[in-house]
Amino acid sequence: MFKKLFDKNERMIKKYSKIVEEINRYHRSEIAHLNNLQLHEKFRELKENMENIDDSLIEIFAIVREVAKRTLGMKHFDVQLMGGIALHEGKVAEMKTGEGKTLVATLPLVLNALEGKGAHLVTVNDYLARRDALWMGPVYLFLGLRVGVINPLNRSYEVVWEDPEKVEKAIQENLQVWPEGFDGDVPPEESLNQKALEAFKVRLIETTRREAYLCDITYGTNNEFGFDYLRDNLVYDIKDKVQRGHHYAIVDEVDSILIDEARTPLIISGPSKGGTGLYRQFNAYAKRFKKDVDFVVDEKHRTVTLTEEGMDKLERLLGVENLYDPSNID
The missing domain is CATH 3.40.50.300 (P-loop containing nucleotide triphosphate hydrolases)
Structure with a gap:
């Protein structure tokens, strides 16, 4: 009960x-x-x-x-x-298989x-x-x-x-x-x-x-x-x-x-573009930047963020006016 x-x-x-x-x-x-x-x-x-x-x-x-x-x-x-x-x-x-x-x-x-x-x-x-x-x-x-x-x-x-x-x-x-006129639940297939x-x-x-x-x-x-x-x-x-x-x-x-x-996670991946030359180029640029001047490190979140000075320096090195312009995404 x-x-x-x-x-x-x-x-x-x-x-x-x-x-x-x-x-x-x-x-x-x-x-x-x-x-x-x-x-x-x-x-x-x-x-x-x-x-x-x-x-x-x-x-x-x-x-x-x-x-x-x-x-x-x-x-x-x-x-x-x-x-x-x-x-x-x-x-x-x-519902079991076949129950509709x-x-x-x-x-x-x-x-x-x-x-x-x-x-x-x-x-x-x-x-x-x-x-x-x-x-x-x-x-x-x-x-x-x-x-x-x-x-x-x-x-x-x-x-x-x-x-x-x-x-x-x-x-x-x-x-x-x-x-x-059929009043049942499952009519015969031939009907x-x-x-x-x-x-x-x-x-x-x-x-x-x-x-x-x-x-x-x-x-x-x-x-x-x-x-x-x-x-x-x-x-x-x-x-x-x-x-x-x-x-x-x-x-x-x-x-x-x-x-x-x-x-099993869904992961989108693909081959890297442009080979390794781009990585070598930016590795060389990174060595010119000074901590707390051109970039700051957040130990807790494990991130590195460019300062305004660092942003200006990188744009000069790359020869672009605005790093975040959509035309510079590639």
Whole structure:
């Protein structure tokens, strides 16, 4: 008895169960009967009038659930809705392989993407990033959201409709992958509407790294997100940065990425330029400088800083007017 009273997980599940009941109730009364055009319009209205994403969770989750049925023939189970709520709140949700983590992620990704600051899904390898973006792409594109994928070797992609005309026609004709009249949770594969499946196909097109990050939702690996962050901190001009900020992210296999792989640091390195001549030149200059006149030493922080006199001396030796001018960076 005491375990049930004081078990935090039990309290959380009870809280989430009530929210799931509200999602199901809203889905039945406000969403399920809408045609494709009305469903698209409903989402647009919510997006435009939304002030706080937390207040819109029930409506958005219900819409995403219905769109997944219509474009993929997949339905979020109640436990998957609970997983989506937990991920939205920044909690760790443990799910076994095959329990639908990829589908669960669509719920909080769509919700957090509505703030217009980008939502990231961090996977463990490049194959999963491409596969999951393509697999769930129809849900996002149906709602008018853009989806990007970042891969190694500076390869970046955007998910787009394979045939936009077919999609437009399918929406107009209210085509749905989910079998008409089927009231279960998992429809037989042969019962899915093949014409709708064909219409809602997506593909990848190459795009710039920056454009991939400007998409509403971006899939990629932890290494690529990390190295892009490091590279962005090395650029001289802000226009050369590819990431636009860090607003919301879901980390797949979080124990592996934040514990196991985190023990290996991300390091950007490359061959030195210009050989050793430059080092010899500055070594000769350094011998002409006097401590406490041309430079000061901070023993505690182990740093050496040039004084004004030292700065003037170095500029004369190098033959430049301003050592910190951007043109003198090299």
